[in-house]
Amino acid sequence: MSFAWTPHRFSGGALALDVANSVVLRFDPARRIDRFADPVAMDAFADAASRLCGETFERLAPTVPDRRPLLIALREATDRHFRAAVEGEASDHLLADLLETAAAALRGRSEPGFVALEAATAHSALRLTTETGDGRLKICPNCQWLFIDRSRNRSRNWCDMAVCGNRVKASRHYRRQKEAGS
Template identity: 50%
Template sequence: MAVSWIQHRFSGGALALDTTNTVVLRGDAERSFDRFDDPVEIGRFAEAASGFRADELKGRTLAAPDPHAIAGKVIAIREATDRLMRRSVVDGVLAAADMPGLLNACADGLAGSRESLSAAAPFGAAPEPLAFEAALAVSALSLLSADTMSRLRICPNCNWLFVDRSRNGSRLWCDMAVCGNRQKARRHYSRRKQEVANA
């Protein structure tokens, strides 16, 4: 069944984090599943990300004409990014042992790319679409900036990674409209249940 790549699925704040979040309920062995189990979804995700991540990509569109061919590279970058970033949120530091995995996966994603990258155009400025695996590598590497690292969070509702870009750095949920409201509803239900039990 095709995934509906809606705005909520791009709540991570960066292409690389949106990609790590394609594993739903990561860490919950009984309920977790991978939206990229069908590699065709990689191409559909890249197409949707071209719109939802237009600011990050500086208007470049993403291309994944043969998702089956790049699935290994995409999954390798996704898993290395998740491992490094998730541990950094939990431990408060980057684990040096996880760095080679990310750097090697990103190098594979960029291999063969003819893009010219700069601070002003981190995803290049060529008019043609950018290979998804190359964009994913650039986005993953951009997460290593001190400012971004200090703003990485794990949503307590869905376990997704996201960048807290709020002014005071106090954002709790990846998406207030979805995860925040679900937690509010749970708390309300729990209070009502307690009130009934105490009555």
Template identity: 55%
Template sequence: MTVSWTPHRFTGGLLALDTANTVVLRADPERTFDRFDDPREIARFADAASGFRAAELGGRRLAVSAPTAIAPVVLAIREATDRLFRHAVLRGAVATDHLSGLLGACAGGLAGSRTEIATPGKPFGDPATPIAFEAALAVSALSLLREDTVARLRICPNCSWLFVDRSRNSSRLWCDMAVCGNRQKASRHYRRRRAANEVNNVQD
């Protein structure tokens, strides 16, 4: 099924987190699904991410030449990213075995890449030329290891997506207030009304 890559799909705050969040409802084994089950969605995701993550990428476009060929590398980085940083949020520390897994996966994403990155003001390199999606994904994932970024990582209590909390007082609860926040509010309202109705029925 073709995915609509809307702004809500890019609420993680960084390319690597948006990619990790392409597995939906990770915490619910009965309902979870992978938006990259069709490798062609990797190319469509990268095209959308070029726009939604333009600030992070310094305006450099993401290139996907062969989605099926790069899928194993992309999925390896995605899963290593989720494993390491989800654990970091829950436990408040980075696990070394998870770190080795992330470094290995990112090495795979950078292997064969012939470009330059990390020039002043251009963390992803020259914006005039595209960068391979798997290489950019590796750079984004590695950038998450900064201590100040790890401290701001959160897990959305509604959908379980990872996101960076950039609010001034680090109090953001939801990946997307307009979606997950409103769903939680609606759910709480429904539960309160149901409880009140049950009390009224007992009293009658």
């Protein structure tokens, strides 16, 4: 398996957003990839997030198999709620869905010294609901990931300048060259 949870995949700045961003190109049916569709990758996420996520936690434990559907439900409710918030379409209904799935995620059990991924994701999402009214929550125009812009003047356009920013610049350059050549 060549897939790896690289630092780029933790560009969201909050665990709940990194979990939501385990779906790449969410609204592009032809190219959409769900990294959590593979349980091995889903389990590996917990360990990688413990090291690479912008939020710090106690050690994260992978979601146990029978609670995986719950983590996916929480991921989807998180994405719907915060994406709508960025687009100025927040609703009490979406918030209620998020709160219900978060509550279910908090009812699991963890080993001492560990916090279950779904519980940590719920805590992260709940924190975000009180933090994101200031225009810092954004959607990457290239990959559609959600991220928090913590730059001083809120000037961050991309989830990751080195990946999405450069990709868009390169395709613009390529288009210009093509136009110049034709």
